[in-house]
Amino acid sequence: MTTDSSPQAPKVGRSHPFRRAVLRGLAIVLPPLLTIVIFLWIGSTINHYVLRPAKWMAREALVWVNNDTVTLAPGEAVPQGMKPLPSKVGGAPRQAVPTHVYDAVAKHPSNQAIPSTGEALYRMYVDLQYLRPTIVVPVFTCIFILVMYLLGKTMAAGIGAWVVETTERVIQRIPVIRNVYSSVKQVTDFVFSQRSVEYTRVVAIEYPRKGIWSLGMVTGESMADIRSAANEPLLSVLIPTSPAPFTGFTITIKKSEAIDLNLTIDQAFQFIVSCGVVVPPQQQHQAALESQVPPTDSVGGEAGLPTTAGS
Numbered sequence: 001m002t003t004d005s006s007p008q009a010p011k012v013g014r015s016h017p018f019r020r021a022v023l024r025g026l027a028i029v030l031p032p033l034l035t036i037v038i039f040l041w042i043g044s045t046i047n048h049y050v051l052r053p054a055k056w057m058a059r060e061a062l063v064w065v066n067n068d069t070v071t072l073a074p075g076e077a078v079p080q081g082m083k084p085l086p087s088k089v090g091g092a093p094r095q096a097v098p099t100h101v102y103d104a105v106a107k108h109p110s111n112q113a114i115p116s117t118g119e120a121l122y123r124m125y126v127d128l129q130y131l132r133p134t135i136v137v138p139v140f141t142c143i144f145i146l147v148m149y150l151l152g153k154t155m156a157a158g159i160g161a162w163v164v165e166t167t168e169r170v171i172q173r174i175p176v177i178r179n180v181y182s183s184v185k186q187v188t189d190f191v192f193s194q195r196s197v198e199y200t201r202v203v204a205i206e207y208p209r210k211g212i213w214s215l216g217m218v219t220g221e222s223m224a225d226i227r228s229a230a231n232e233p234l235l236s237v238l239i240p241t242s243p244a245p246f247t248g249f250t251i252t253i254k255k256s257e258a259i260d261l262n263l264t265i266d267q268a269f270q271f272i273v274s275c276g277v278v279v280p281p282q283q284q285h286q287a288a289l290e291s292q293v294p295p296t297d298s299v300g301g302e303a304g305l306p307t308t309a310g311s
Contacts (some may be wrong), residue, residue: 004127051140055131061128069118070096086116100127185248202268203258207239207251214239214266215261222252245272 070082072094078084083095083103095118105124115121154160172178200218207214216237221227227234233255234264240248263271267280 029123050144051136054140055136059123059126059131062130063119063122067122068098069122072096074253075165085118085121086169097121106129136196172175186244189246202261202265203235203237204261205239205253205258207253215263215272216240216251216258217265217268218258219250228253232256240269240272242272242275246271 020158072084078175081099083099084094084096085102087094095116097118101121102114105121105128108124108128115124119173155164171181187265200220203216203218204213205216206212207216218235218238220236222234223237234252235255235258236250237258238248238250240246259270263280264284270278271280291311
């Protein structure tokens, strides 16, 4: 009895065109969708925790300044230029407000009933006259930018810098909050802060050993003593780490060991953050580019196209 000892060919996995199409659709839709969601979340957070409290304080201040409500005693005539408000339940004294305030609230289509107190009526009046979205949003934006500018100038030096450092030291002592705060601060520093290191170009070097290539950002020409010991030009290079390029290693290498890359600083950061997935078009492998070209059959024509006899 003989057995077939010939090796069996490996099973070729079946393709799933439906799944590939769904994943390709998600890859197209998710980036813009997540970008919109993030900006909507930022806007909603600012509106809930900053704009609404600021609008409430502005409303109360304007009501306090503009409130000309008059309380009418029983049987007292309404002063000229004033209009009475509906009486409260229980026969409480009526109140009267200036005619133009009453008419502005009464004629507005969004108001269904006139309140019985002048303070409530003036809140509606202030919303209609002074706190319309076309006024609030531009004014709030200008004030917000001005406050951020003054805060940035104040906290950069002097007592402001001491307050920031003291606050951060206190936060770093809180067990759970310090982890969240440190992560958020690293992201915000990377996104919003100006780079303190001026990168000149992107290079590739064999680091941490021969045969392993890493991307680096040239930051300078290193120190004079090291150049004297090496007896040749050197480069100071920052090796960012993935997926957080705001950390890494600073090394000094020979200038002859660095390969200049046709990459911008932003493209290099995209490559590092994506762990090598996002490759700029000018640096894509030739095989990847050729895969986009329609395949050809063994005779030389395009796949699926008939070839002439004798060709």
